[in-house]
Amino acid sequence: MALIAQPFRHPDSGIYYLRRRVPDDLRQIIGKTEIRRSLRTRNHQQAKAAFALAYAESERLFKDARQGLYTEHYKPEAVARALPTPVMPARTEGHIKLSEALVRYVQSISMSGRSEYVSRRHAVDYSRAVNRYITDMGDKPIAAIQASDIHVFAANLIQPADANVKPLATSSTRLLLARLSSVLAFSVDSGLIETNPVTASRIHKRLGSGKPKRRLDDNRGYSWSELVTLFSHAEFQQLRTAEGRPGNAVFWIPLIAAYTGGRREELAQLYVEDIHQHEGGSWFIRIIDDRPDKSVKTDSSRRQIPVHPDLIDLGLLTLLQGHEPGTRLFPQLVKVSDGFAGIVSKSWRPITQKCGVYQPGRNPLHAFRHSFKTLAREHGIPKEVSDWITGHASGHIGDSYGINPLSRMATEIQKLPSIAKAAGLLPRG
Template identity: 30%
Template structure:
């Protein structure tokens, strides 16, 4: 077929005509803007137009093509003996849609999303259906999202491993990683589009055709055998297909994405969603399984083995995040492992939720997988995992100058007459009188406090600042009388006029941190001062255990009331749905009052509400968080 005719073949719609590959001698200049222009106008970039950066472009391109064609061949070999009607045509259409998406992302990177209207128009003009165009758009969105993720994790991992094995290198610059990912996608795009033309005669010929296509030459198409249309046959009996093609993408990453979308709709916090995503990325990396249908019991066991070998601080440092899992495990040999049984079992629970999602979507192969037998036996009770403050600790803590009056901005841990009612003042107080989590308190909006039937209440609910840990975390609590006496409701009214309506604007996090992080450093210093160095390592979360313990000691208090206060799940569906909340105030009133001095605030609440902590700045150890002045307003 002549080159011009081939490149206008409607079967390859979206691959616009390109000039033959140009062989340029000497140094090659590369302009990102010109690449985007060519990718946009032409859709393909010739080998000579790609910069020489040590990536051995053709080697990487060929490896990507070869791997993709092998995957296509394996997928076609697994088509059921009795496929659903139209399964073959859908397979070809799906291959084209993925190939087109990979082509766009391979030339434009993350800028390929969303698909431009002129690209959609070109596909429509070439006769592609709305369903196929929508599939291209969805694929582009998913592929483009990967550019914002760690290049060594999740769906990026196979491409990174291909670069490593093809080039026999372990280290790449960020520019090489970005460009290498696009080369891999170009190879995938060409391979899928060649495969979409029909049957594959052999992988070698198909790979040669795909390489020609990726580099702008006219493929000979010797590898493609147009599908033979069967002769008309009698109407077959109505027999349900034994194994229909799945309606949902079986990739583990795709199952995880759908699960996370569900969690987001259920108002799960972004922090929890991010934590779960990291576990799923680690699971894929540890097991080297990307398709949920290929999971076996031994893969689950392998994952638990890896968790038991990981150090506690794995991938916490920037340097560690660039290491492969194999490198992390090698470096951990001979060192004490730090993952606790609680952490391992939590990760097992996350995998269990993934398998439950897969079962619900019809992937029956996961039914026989057993996570229960892999759970770690704890050597201590849950209540001992984090030490609780004792009643004596709490009384001692609130005798600190933050609540009694401090001397000056430089000597904030020394007694004086200044009190600033900011996040460091309020968050520990609320934690000690409600048992709420740090992020739940620090992320409150002023509108989350109101008076209902004459009772001041605090709503712990998802807002623009943060979500909640889970569904049962959403609750409304009456305020402890001491919080009312200290002026928390007046603080809320003033905060409505402050920046973004935050209750504690000084607790707004900088990039990459969470609500409540700004007070963490100073609170640790405070606890060390009050509790003789804090040898047990107690933290702000220890207030939650303190409140749980105190509520448990109240005679006649039903367990469900305690769980309602703390935002814990009930023992049964009935308990969760029909729990009475009227005893909450009575229970909270029995928590001991705190020894807070009755001193006027050094700054009006309105001034406190106007002040915010600048992103990226860690306050000095000598200054109260978020305060710029200690003088009375």
């Protein structure tokens, strides 16, 4: 099936173009391998209309060239002049203020098909970014926001004029600007403004790369000795019977994360029925957003994770006792703005500091996800199985076909070494 031709949007300027490959038999006649023509607009709807006219003109050029009618009039420079210039309709809604544009954007989130929790969290995060701009720069009409305003705003985030305002790191500034840009891009797509001032400002290039260069000694996960140190520490082991909030969740969530590579929120939001036994006898943890208070990061995050035998021996199934289906595995965890697991993270960090394994820049709970991938590589778990377990998308379209065999995952997970035995949580033998 042939692809439908579409206008090309320049990644820096945001202006749309006609780009057409010149057929091989016409390249010597026309003198180019590609026809490229600015459609002189950053609005997608206008670009589609202008693209249709420009595309039809390029078709006529190719037809005349094949019929021997190609003349000086059709030289590439002349073609650009001959193709029709799109008529830009007058804007009628550019006077709306940024706060109103935000309201429209938040209303549009409900159309995305995401879960209620994810949509609400998305709305909160993006509203914070826009409201920070309004606080610093004023609630301007969106058509009045200029690229220069974005630069002033970014500079004030990193070096606030008010000494009482905490400066943001460059990474946090980039994230805030990206969210502001999304709201303004929605306004462009909705026909409210012609240009996204954040994109036009090219501020992200001035702020530098969003990701620091990887160093050879950069390890975001725990080493084997660090894992043993953490789980053998007396203060950690005493948390098995801890009560209250967060209680024993600080014992179980790090352990489960170490043996599965699961994300902290995926584990903190589990329900009793999410720990279940497969028909082959193996136990699995189900990660799925089947309730309003559960969410997944990506589509590939919905998965079944095999339970390592060590977790069974440690008493994971005892967490199910006395709890009816429909209740949460860690009922003491209360959902707040940062999810169920925030309090677990805050309680886990001091333990890593007491054990001497805390490192600035390494997320104390997310580090288990990196550790799991490293252990899987070291002990021969194939990458495809490791990706199934952690919910990492491979990027290959073929991997979206069929299902991930649970029996294979249950077998491969047993290749992991026993962290619990090395840390003295289980007897060696």
